[in-house]
Amino acid sequence: MGLDDRKLAVLRAIVEDYVSTQEPVGSKALVERHQLGVSPATVRNDMAVLEEEGYIRQPHTSAGRVPTDRGYRLFVDRLSRVKPLSPAERRAIERFLVGAVDLDDVVHRTVRLLAQLTRQVAVVQYPSLARSSVRHLELVPISTTRLMLVMIADTGRVEQRLVELPGPVPADDVMDLRRLVNEKLAGERLSDTPPLVQALVEEAPAGLRPTMATLATVLLETLVERHEERIALAGTANLTRGGLLDFQGSLRPILEALEEEVVLLKLIGETEPSTTRVLIGDENEFDNLRAASVVSTGYGPGTTILGGLGVLGPTRMDYPGNIATVRAVARYVGELLAQN
Amino acid sequence: MGLDDRKLAVLRAIVEDYVSTQEPVGSKALVERHQLGVSPATVRNDMAVLEEEGYIRQPHTSAGRVPTDRGYRLFVDRLSRVKPLSPAERRAIERFLVGAVDLDDVVHRTVRLLAQLTRQVAVVQYPSLARSSVRHLELVPISTTRLMLVMIADTGRVEQRLVELPGPVPADDVMDLRRLVNEKLAGERLSDTPPLVQALVEEAPAGLRPTMATLATVLLETLVERHEERIALAGTANLTRGGLLDFQGSLRPILEALEEEVVLLKLIGETEPSTTRVLIGDENEFDNLRAASVVSTGYGPGTTILGGLGVLGPTRMDYPGNIATVRAVARYVGELLAQN
């Protein structure tokens, strides 16, 4: 049952060849392209074992072998060496850094960069509000009974929301509200705000209390409960590379999944410790994505994690390369955000 | 050369049948499904003429006829009757209205609604900054030499931008700057601001002038020059309906085009008079989209136009239905925005 070194080498060779050629690989081609030091017949025996163990399979009887999800998993966990980035890639990442003026800009550039470097679909989560702090809250009167609430977070995110007031509120009161709200909340982490918002209402001067109460409701709703996560996506056209071979002929389920923010967030947003996560084929919890693999990681300044980013592609992807790229991009974005 | 009424009726029948069945339509099937009052042979003669004039064509000799782009054009211009919305659609549109809390929310709901109703790819442009007015400008100190500039437009759009100051600026000065900027610019249309911004610098007190100058640069850059148009997209999965028949087998070029904001803006953003625009196949200026059609229109409160929205799909689409839906959605969105 144990797989000796040669069997592992065979598996690695199969994965590498299949990834690069996109065609089932047979025993003969294998010994030709790799220095395995044994004959095709021997390789065939090894293959039979690997197949029995579920690491590879035959699309049909007279075809070569193809890695299974399980095979890719073993490959990723134990057989792949880290592939250093090429100087060109390194330069591309650095070049993209300069000139970003905006959080939006940073995110858009990042996602395009990722898509371009990996030639896969790239996903980048905006810095999570839950992990941001309030930098400033602004109240802008729209009419006498309407305010626009604008929150600026330290990560650069800006969220706005319309507030319908219970009654007309004079301009002076708005200024007071603004002052009170900022005194209490500025600098606080969003996740810590609920009790503070509560206190705001209780401590508010009698005249302002009803207004403050509505404001508080909206604040809590917008900033905490309704986790306003945002996502940027790029490179969907890359799904069509490899013809219709990947994704067993139908892009449909993939495209559908990519439209669901919730799905994407689950895929790349589960920011565990700052390790890189690889989900292969049916390891994925979404049926629509059982023909796809995802490589993702968290990013942020230093060791804190603000959000996730990653790429999605066919299970037949260049895992070592994509893992290296995703990590590198995440690190650069983290540094970039640290500068703010 | 002139096409008599019956030939037009034949063309209409061909378009309608082909759109619904997705298969080339022959003379026999045509007389069976439509009351044309003539025999297949006669229809064949008409078809021969229509083909000669370039309105239909035969995929291959022993197949039925298929409309050409030119045929669709004639159909849209002269042969299609407006298709009233079904009550279900009307209800869907109304239902989506309620509960939008946000400009983002409105746009996202709209684009999803459009995609769902038309079963095509939907595109919605955010209200254009160029056509918005400044409601409020906020300056938030990040550090002593950095400000975050936040502009809130009357359309609900909020844009932010980081400003690197030439030197440290005390908090009091920031307040002064904020006051000056708002006094001058609040309420003005963005397109009218450049001279006003210029004036701001000239009129600024000597001590604030350098700071105001940098601020002015960023203001002009962000708000006017770099037309910060935004776009929302939904329903890309609909491209895969109709198998690989539409788009001659390759989604690639379409997906690529959809990733380019510039392209999308050109498609739906050319807000001419409030008419509905239909671009069919090669009428489109982008090669990537020569297998697609676009139905688009402008939206906004009353007769003013704030942005564009539309749908994109195969040339073989239900033009009357999509035109009706796009119009209806645009009208509702316009009303919704008027309420703010």
Add this chain to the structure above:
DNA sequence: GACTGGCACTCGTTACAGTCGAGTGCCAGG
């Protein structure tokens, strides 16, 4: 015991021939 060469076998791919039928163009007649 592990590896290898050889061989029979499987089965998808390709090529080719033949049939079928939808759909056409044309023509003679009403």
Add this chain to the structure above:
DNA sequence: CCTGGCACTCGACTGTAACGAGTGCCAGTC
């Protein structure tokens, strides 16, 4: 001007055969 009839075209489908990549197995060798 319309219609029925007819010959014709050509893609779609079917069946057959040859091909060959790749395998599993086995007997033989080191």
